[in-house]
Amino acid sequence: MSPARIPYLLLLPATLFLLVFFVYPFGLVAIEAFSRDGSFTAANFQTVFGHWKFPAAMTNTLLLALVIVPIQTVLALAMAVLVTKMTRGRDMALYVFTIPLGISDLAAGIIWLAIFEQSGFLNSMLYHLGVSEQPTIWLGYQSKWVIFLAVVLAEVWRATAIMLVILVAGIGLIPKEYNEAAEVFGASPWKRFTRVTLPLLRPSLQTALILRVILAFEVFAVVATLGGTTLPVLMGEVYQWQFALQDRGVAAAYAIVILAISIAATLVIMRALRVPKEARI
Amino acid sequence: MTKLKLTAALLGTTLALGAGAAHAEGLLFWSTQAKPVEETQKMRDEVLAGFGAAVDYQASDEGPWITRIDAETQAGSGSIGLLGGLHGDFTSVEDSLADVPTDLAAAGVVPGYVELGKLGGDSQKYVPWMQATYMMAANKQALEYLPEGAELNDLTYDQLIDWCKAIAEGTGGPKCGLPAGPKGLKHRFFQGYLVPSYTGGMVSTFKTAEAEEGWNKFKELWQYMNPASTNYGFMQEPLLTGEVWVAFDHTARLADAFNQKPDDFVAFATPKGPKGRGYMPVIAGMAIPTNAPDAAASAALIDYMLKPETQIATLKATNFFPVVDVTLPDDMPPSVKAAGEVISYTSTSPDSITALLPMGLGDAGGKFNQVYTDMFERSVLGGQPVRAALDDQAKALEAIMQETGAPCWAPDAASEGPCPVN
Numbered sequence: 001m002s003p004a005r006i007p008y009l010l011l012l013p014a015t016l017f018l019l020v021f022f023v024y025p026f027g028l029v030a031i032e033a034f035s036r037d038g039s040f041t042a043a044n045f046q047t048v049f050g051h052w053k054f055p056a057a058m059t060n061t062l063l064l065a066l067v068i069v070p071i072q073t074v075l076a077l078a079m080a081v082l083v084t085k086m087t088r089g090r091d092m093a094l095y096v097f098t099i100p101l102g103i104s105d106l107a108a109g110i111i112w113l114a115i116f117e118q119s120g121f122l123n124s125m126l127y128h129l130g131v132s133e134q135p136t137i138w139l140g141y142q143s144k145w146v147i148f149l150a151v152v153l154a155e156v157w158r159a160t161a162i163m164l165v166i167l168v169a170g171i172g173l174i175p176k177e178y179n180e181a182a183e184v185f186g187a188s189p190w191k192r193f194t195r196v197t198l199p200l201l202r203p204s205l206q207t208a209l210i211l212r213v214i215l216a217f218e219v220f221a222v223v224a225t226l227g228g229t230t231l232p233v234l235m236g237e238v239y240q241w242q243f244a245l246q247d248r249g250v251a252a253a254y255a256i257v258i259l260a261i262s263i264a265a266t267l268v269i270m271r272a273l274r275v276p277k278e279a280r281i
Numbered sequence: 282m283t284k285l286k287l288t289a290a291l292l293g294t295t296l297a298l299g300a301g302a303a304h305a306e307g308l309l310f311w312s313t314q315a316k317p318v319e320e321t322q323k324m325r326d327e328v329l330a331g332f333g334a335a336v337d338y339q340a341s342d343e344g345p346w347i348t349r350i351d352a353e354t355q356a357g358s359g360s361i362g363l364l365g366g367l368h369g370d371f372t373s374v375e376d377s378l379a380d381v382p383t384d385l386a387a388a389g390v391v392p393g394y395v396e397l398g399k400l401g402g403d404s405q406k407y408v409p410w411m412q413a414t415y416m417m418a419a420n421k422q423a424l425e426y427l428p429e430g431a432e433l434n435d436l437t438y439d440q441l442i443d444w445c446k447a448i449a450e451g452t453g454g455p456k457c458g459l460p461a462g463p464k465g466l467k468h469r470f471f472q473g474y475l476v477p478s479y480t481g482g483m484v485s486t487f488k489t490a491e492a493e494e495g496w497n498k499f500k501e502l503w504q505y506m507n508p509a510s511t512n513y514g515f516m517q518e519p520l521l522t523g524e525v526w527v528a529f530d531h532t533a534r535l536a537d538a539f540n541q542k543p544d545d546f547v548a549f550a551t552p553k554g555p556k557g558r559g560y561m562p563v564i565a566g567m568a569i570p571t572n573a574p575d576a577a578a579s580a581a582l583i584d585y586m587l588k589p590e591t592q593i594a595t596l597k598a599t600n601f602f603p604v605v606d607v608t609l610p611d612d613m614p615p616s617v618k619a620a621g622e623v624i625s626y627t628s629t630s631p632d633s634i635t636a637l638l639p640m641g642l643g644d645a646g647g648k649f650n651q652v653y654t655d656m657f658e659r660s661v662l663g664g665q666p667v668r669a670a671l672d673d674q675a676k677a678l679e680a681i682m683q684e685t686g687a688p689c690w691a692p693d694a695a696s697e698g699p700c701p702v703n
Binding site: 137 | 454462463508509511524645647648651655658659662673
């Protein structure tokens with residue numbers, strides 16, 4: 001076998017897997033979204049865009065992504081630099097940081113629900129500290145912003161590590177010489193971070209951001225546990241239409257909408273953090 | 282006995298494997314009710330054992346239940362002796378049902394239910410078998426706040442509002458509750474209780490001025506409801522913790538409160554509106570398929586099932602209540618006693634407007650419920666004007682009716698074609 005064909009051969013299993021389990025079902029979903037009773041139609045999308053919950057679901061999803069992703073980016077960068085600087089206990093710190101990654105998003109939602117619910121840890125703590133007499137209903141329909149905040153907290157806690165892992169690997173790829181050169185010329189640590197590390201980290205940052213933003217658009221289980229139907233998000237609507245309302249066409253249309261905004265966000269990030277071919281390490 | 286059980290077990294296995302041939306021993310009772318294994322076994326040992334002849338009670342999900350009935354009708358020969366199912370189940374297999382010869386007046390069956398068994402026609406297609414429903418429960422501490430002149434079983438929505446208001450003001454926090462959480466049955470409250478009490482209908486009167494009044498009254502009531510209601514699934518839990526003092530829910534979802542603290546709670550009928558007391562019974566019935574092997578034996582089994590003793594045995598086995606006039610013995614659990622009195626009061630009260638579970642909607646049942654849930658989320662939780670939300674949700678309701686072609690069911694007047702939304 002010629003060596004030139006080996007890479008393709010190695011890619012074959014993954015490609016087949018993707019074709020069978022992603023591309024093919026995606027095709028089915030797309031067909032479902034654009035058809036009703038066997039004929040081509042845009043009715044499902046009209047239902048989606050005309051539904052009274054759609055604007056709220058769209059706004060909440062985008063707003064959540066807009067708040068969560070920047071916080072996570074900053075945190076992940078700080079944590080990545082911290083971990084890289086450590087000489088002892090580096091692996092230990094990485095393990096601890098990535099523990100929440102091993103917890104399913106539903107379980108993460110339940111953990112935070114145990115904190116915020118009426119008879120939860122937060123209320124019992126406040127009660128024992130003598131701050132409050134009666135348990136406060138934190139996650140009630142009247143205080144959407146608290147639910148929003150709880151979701152942000154839970155998501156930051158749970159999913160920052162995804163970015164961290166990618167960024168730690170990215171920092172490891174940056175040749176030490178650049179930093180050392182900057183140091184010789186008297187650049188402060190902050191300057192070295194913004195002028196050397198950050199620009200050279202662009203490819204990893206790009207990957208991390210794309211991954212995280214797409215996941216943010218798919219936020220579901222955490223919102224469902226903490227907010228029920230009070231804080232509608234796009235993915236929650238997919239679930240609702242598919243299972244409670246038994247309408248696969250509209251559910252598929254919602255899925256396509258999520259796909260569309262995911263692609264749009266990916267293109268924007270790729271464009272914004274583009275690394276010219278000549279500048280790649 | 283062991284041999285019989287073994288046969289039953291084997292039969293169950295073959296049925297489960299989809300090889301259900303016509304080899305049933307005795308009369309086959311094919312039912313969608315009493316599905317949990319313990320209930321099925323109680324039906325066999327404690328209810329049907331006294332019939333005299335052998336009865337093979339088989340419980341199944343709605344899908345396979347319908348499939349087998351359809352298959353036997355198409356084949357022109359059948360092995361099922363008696364069908365058991367909810368009112369809505371029978372509407373799906375109407376063409377496979379023979380007329381039932383039972384004298385229901387003599388058996389003492391509640392007249393309103395007899396009418397339902399005709400499925401909108403002239404002849405008796407099914408016979409009422411047993412029932413469950415929704416009711417109110419209150420902590421006895423709440424009774425001192427009851428408005429003057431108000432009778433628990435004769436409460437109006439206005440009095441309920443006054444009562445909840447008095448409790449909220451007297452105790453420092455709202456203590457009325459509704460199962461309005463994601464797993465709660467709030468949609469049944471709107472469909473079967475609130476809307477019929479104000480409009481006399483469920484679907485055809487959906488966006489009338491009376492409906493608007495009803496929803497506005499509910500908004501008023503909601504101010505005095507525990508805001509945590511949007512997290513409640515089964516009201517027995519907040520009742521037991523004392524978070525809620527007055528609540529509405531399905532009888533089975535209140536049972537624990539009465540069984541754990543029988544002296545702390547009272548059960549009573551749901552409130553009345555200007556048109557009467559909307560009331561949603563969950564009715565199960567029995568029917569004889571057109572291809573029954575021995576129609577006379579099937580009719581005899583129906584007679585046996587309607588006997589007061591059998592009805593009480595059925596109540597113990599399934600927690601569904603009698604449909605005939607019976608005096609419940611003293612050895613019943615407190616929840617059964619409490620609910621039993623309310624059910625017999627409500628089902629015989631002249632003020633009651635019987636509102637049935639939706640039928641003929643097929644798999645659009647979820648969407649139908651969502652119309653009412655959305656009304657609640659939009660106008661009550663979201664603060665949108667009731668009129669605008671009603672008009673918008675009416676469009677969704679109309680689309681469901683057109684799509685499914687479902688004609689009106691009680692309490693709406695019968696319709697030619699899909700039920701209109703006015």
